[in-house]
Amino acid sequence: MNKAFIREPDATDVYCPKCGAAGTSAPWVAVESHVPPEARRKLAATAFFCSTPTCPVAYFDALEAVVLADQLVRPVFPKDPAAPLCPCFGLSREDVEADAAERVPRRIRELLAKSKTSAARCETTSPTGRNCLPEVQRYYFRVKSGVSGE
Ligand SMILES: [Zn+2]
Numbered sequence: 001m002n003k004a005f006i007r008e009p010d011a012t013d014v015y016c017p018k019c020g021a022a023g024t025s026a027p028w029v030a031v032e033s034h035v036p037p038e039a040r041r042k043l044a045a046t047a048f049f050c051s052t053p054t055c056p057v058a059y060f061d062a063l064e065a066v067v068l069a070d071q072l073v074r075p076v077f078p079k080d081p082a083a084p085l086c087p088c089f090g091l092s093r094e095d096v097e098a099d100a101a102e103r104v105p106r107r108i109r110e111l112l113a114k115s116k117t118s119a120a121r122c123e124t125t126s127p128t129g130r131n132c133l134p135e136v137q138r139y140y141f142r143v144k145s146g147v148s149g150e
């Protein structure tokens with residue numbers, strides 16, 4: 001398959017040294033909130049997140065320094081499938097699956113409303129520093145179309 005079609009929208013041209021997936025650039029505030037100081041020291045200020053669920057690497061930089069998912073201060077999705085999809089409000093995969101089963105995205109709509117308030121802190125609580133909703137919606141559509149999580 002052409003790589004252009006499987007790239008994430010925010011993907012960059014820096015590739016994970018372990019699995020080869022294009023990294024998602026992560027703001028330093030997100031790195032700071034997930035990576036303990038000792039592990040953080042070896043990373044360049046421009047760090048990338050590897051979104052491959054099965055890859056042990058969480059963050060890396062262009063010089064191939066890596067921080068593993070199990071070195072992080074708390075488990076993150078998708079490295080840990082049990083970690084919340086939206087760490088700000090604790091929305092889990094089960095919540096999204098329940099929405100898909102009920103065919104009404106009630107929990108996701110609630111999240112959407114909450115994500116517009118100041119309680120949304122995706123910049124620091126999400127491993128990529130990005131709004132959690134696209135990930136939540138992606139998962140919802142995946143479940144709805146019958147392709148459930150790995
Ligand atoms: Zn990787």
Ligand SMILES: [Zn+2]
Binds near residue numbers: 088126131132
């Ligand atoms: Zn969030």
